[in-house]
Amino acid sequence: MKSFFKSINVALKVETIKTIKSKVFLWIILFSLFVSFMLWVLFYMIKNPTIARESIILRAKANILGSTADWKTFHEIMNMLIAIIGFISFGFLTIWIFGREYVEKTYKDLLALPIKREAIIMAKTINSFLFSIVIAFFLYLFSMIAAFLVGLGEFDSKIALFSLKRYLIISLMNIALTTVLSFITSIARSYIMPFGFLVLMILVSNFAINLSENSQYIPWAIPLIYAGMFIKEGLTIDFISYIILAFTCFLGFVSTIIFWVKADQR
Amino acid sequence: MENAIVTENLTKKFGKLTAVDHISLNVKKGEIYGFLGLNGAGKTTTIRMLLGMISPSKGDAYILSKKVKSSANDLWEKVGYLVEIPYSYGELTVYENLEIYRKYHLKNDNQSTLRLLEKFKLKEYKNVKAKNLSSGNNQRLGIAKAMIHDPEILILDEPVNGLDPAGIVEIRQLLLDLSKNQGKTIFISSHILSEISKLADRIGIIHNGKLIKELDEDSLENERKKILKFSTIDNEKAIFLLNERGINAKLDNENICIIEDKNYVDNPEKISLLFCNKNLPLKILISEIEDLEKYFLRIIGFNK
Numbered sequence: 001m002k003s004f005f006k007s008i009n010v011a012l013k014v015e016t017i018k019t020i021k022s023k024v025f026l027w028i029i030l031f032s033l034f035v036s037f038m039l040w041v042l043f044y045m046i047k048n049p050t051i052a053r054e055s056i057i058l059r060a061k062a063n064i065l066g067s068t069a070d071w072k073t074f075h076e077i078m079n080m081l082i083a084i085i086g087f088i089s090f091g092f093l094t095i096w097i098f099g100r101e102y103v104e105k106t107y108k109d110l111l112a113l114p115i116k117r118e119a120i121i122m123a124k125t126i127n128s129f130l131f132s133i134v135i136a137f138f139l140y141l142f143s144m145i146a147a148f149l150v151g152l153g154e155f156d157s158k159i160a161l162f163s164l165k166r167y168l169i170i171s172l173m174n175i176a177l178t179t180v181l182s183f184i185t186s187i188a189r190s191y192i193m194p195f196g197f198l199v200l201m202i203l204v205s206n207f208a209i210n211l212s213e214n215s216q217y218i219p220w221a222i223p224l225i226y227a228g229m230f231i232k233e234g235l236t237i238d239f240i241s242y243i244i245l246a247f248t249c250f251l252g253f254v255s256t257i258i259f260w261v262k263a264d265q266r
Numbered sequence: 267m268e269n270a271i272v273t274e275n276l277t278k279k280f281g282k283l284t285a286v287d288h289i290s291l292n293v294k295k296g297e298i299y300g301f302l303g304l305n306g307a308g309k310t311t312t313i314r315m316l317l318g319m320i321s322p323s324k325g326d327a328y329i330l331s332k333k334v335k336s337s338a339n340d341l342w343e344k345v346g347y348l349v350e351i352p353y354s355y356g357e358l359t360v361y362e363n364l365e366i367y368r369k370y371h372l373k374n375d376n377q378s379t380l381r382l383l384e385k386f387k388l389k390e391y392k393n394v395k396a397k398n399l400s401s402g403n404n405q406r407l408g409i410a411k412a413m414i415h416d417p418e419i420l421i422l423d424e425p426v427n428g429l430d431p432a433g434i435v436e437i438r439q440l441l442l443d444l445s446k447n448q449g450k451t452i453f454i455s456s457h458i459l460s461e462i463s464k465l466a467d468r469i470g471i472i473h474n475g476k477l478i479k480e481l482d483e484d485s486l487e488n489e490r491k492k493i494l495k496f497s498t499i500d501n502e503k504a505i506f507l508l509n510e511r512g513i514n515a516k517l518d519n520e521n522i523c524i525i526e527d528k529n530y531v532d533n534p535e536k537i538s539l540l541f542c543n544k545n546l547p548l549k550i551l552i553s554e555i556e557d558l559e560k561y562f563l564r565i566i567g568f569n570k
Contacts, residue, residue: 115372265320
C-alpha cells in the first residue's frame with residue numbers, strides 16, 4: 001500500500017509537469033479570459049443601451065441575458081457558464097490528458113514501468129480534476145474582474161458566497177463526469193470519438209432538460225438543472241440524481257483502469 | 267548459463283489471424299539475441315508480449331524466471347525497452363523527457379540523465395524540444411530512455427532505424443560494450459541483417475509467426491552456403507572436366523563457374539592445381555560465403 005501511494009505521488013508529479021509544460025492548458029485559460037471578456041462586453045451593452053442599439057448582434061445577445069446589469073444576473077450567468085463552458089473545457093482537458101498518449105504514441109512508454117498502471121491512471125484523473133478546478137477558478141476570477149470593471153452596483157458578499165458555493169458544486173458535477181471521457185478516449189485511442197461524445201452529451205442534456213420530466217436522472221443533465229437552465233417547471237435534482245452522478249464518475253474511472261490494465265495495448 | 271528471457275509456446279491470435287505461433291525461445295544472460303523477420307512476421311507482437319503490453323492467447327513468457335504480466339511491476343525495474351519508432355513528448359525538451367522516465371523508474375538523482383545525455387551525444391540538444399529533433403537524435407533519445415534506469419535486460423525493436431552510418435556504428439559499439447563488458451542481456455530485432463550479424467551471439471528467425479530457426483555463431487557458419495567461383499580461359503571445358511570427375515559444377519548467368527563441393531570449397535588450391543595440369547589457367551578464383559541476408563531469404567523460402 002505504501003509503495004502504491006509512492007507510485008501515485010511520483011505519477012502525479014510527472015503528470016503535472018506534462019500538463020503545465022504543454023500549451024493546451026494555457027489555451028484553455030485564455031479561452032476563460034475570452035469568455036470573461038465577452039461577459040464584460042454584454043454587461044457593458046446592457047448598461048449602455050444606446051451603444052447596444054447600434055449593434056444588432058450584441059443587442060440580441062444582451063437581450064438573452066436579461067435587462068439588468070446587476071450582481072444577481074452575474075451570479076446566474078456564472079452558474080450557467082460553468083454548466084456549459086465548464087463541461088466543454090473540463091472535457092477538452094481530460095480528452096487531451098488521456099488522448100495525447102495515443103496521438104503522440106507515448107502510451108507504450110507507460111505500460112512497462114515499476115509504477116502500476118492503476119497509479120498512472122489515478123494520477124491522470126487527479127490531474128484532470130485539479131486542473132479543471134484551476135480553470136473554474138480562473139473563469140470565476142476573470143469574470144469577477146470583468147464584473148467589477150463594468151460596475152454592477154453594490155456587492156453583496158453573502159449572495160456572492162452562496163452563488164460561489166453553487167458554482168463550485170456545478171464545477172464538481174461536471175468534473176465528475178469527465179471520467180467517462182477518459183474511458184472513451186482510451187478505447188478510441190484518439191481525440192475525435194470523445195469530442196463527438198462531448199458534443200452529443202451537450203445536445204442530449206439540453207434537449208432532455210427542456211423535454212423530459214425525468215431528466216434529473218440523466219447524468220449530463222444534472223449540472224444544467226442545478227444551474228437552473230430549464231424551462232419545465234418544478235424540475236429539480238434529488239438524492240438519486242447525486243447517486244447517479246457519483247456512480248457515473250466511479251464507472252468511468254474504474255472502466256478506464258480496467259481498460260489500461262487488462263486490454264491489449266497494440 | 268542462466269536464462270534471462272524464456273518463452274514457452276507463446277502464441278497470439280487476433281481473431282482468425284495467428285500473429286505469433288507457438289514460439290519457444292530462450293535468451294541467456296549476457297548474450298545478444300538477434301530476432302530476424304520480415305515485416306508482419308510477428309517480431310513486434312512477440313516483443314509486446316515480452317513486455318506485458320498484450321497478453322498471449324496461449325503460452326507464457328518469463329523474464330529473469332518471473333512470469334511476464336502487466337502487473338509484474340518490479341520486473342520492469344530490470345528491463346529497458348524500445349518498441350518500434352521511439353516517440354517523446356514533443357513539447358518537452360530532451361532533458362525533460364529523460365527526467366520524466368527517470369522519475370517513472372523511481373530513480374532519485376538526475377546523474378543518470380546527465381550521463382546519458384553525454385553518452386548519446388545529446389548534451390547540446392538538452393534544452394531543445396523533442397519535436398524539433400532529427401529522426402536520428404529522436405532514436406538516440408528513445409534508446410537513452412530505455413537505459414535511464416540502467417536495466418539488466420534491454421529489449422530493442424529496430425534500434426538503429428533512422429541513424430546515419432556513424433550513429434549505427436556508435437550504437438553497435440555501445441550495445442557490444444553493454445553485453446561484453448557489463449553483462450547486459452540484449453534482445454534486438456532489426457531488419458538490417460548485416461547489423462544483426464555484427465552484433466548477435468545468437469539469432470532467431472521468425473516467419474509467418476513461427477520461429478523457424480535458432481542459430482548460434484557456429485551453426486550459422488556451418489549452415490551458410492559456401493561456394494567457389496572461378497573462371498578459366500575455357501569455362502565450358504572446365505565444367506566438362508569437373509563433371510567428368512563426378513563433381514557437380516555449373517555456369518552462372520555471367521559465365522562464371524560455380525562449384526559447391528565441400529572438398530573443393532574448403533581447399534580451393536585443388537582447383538588451381540587441377541586446371542593448371544590441364545593447361546586451363548585460372549583467371550579468377552573466389553571463395554564466397556553466403557551472407558546473412560541471402561541465408562535468411564533462403565531459409566524463409568523467399569524467391570527472387
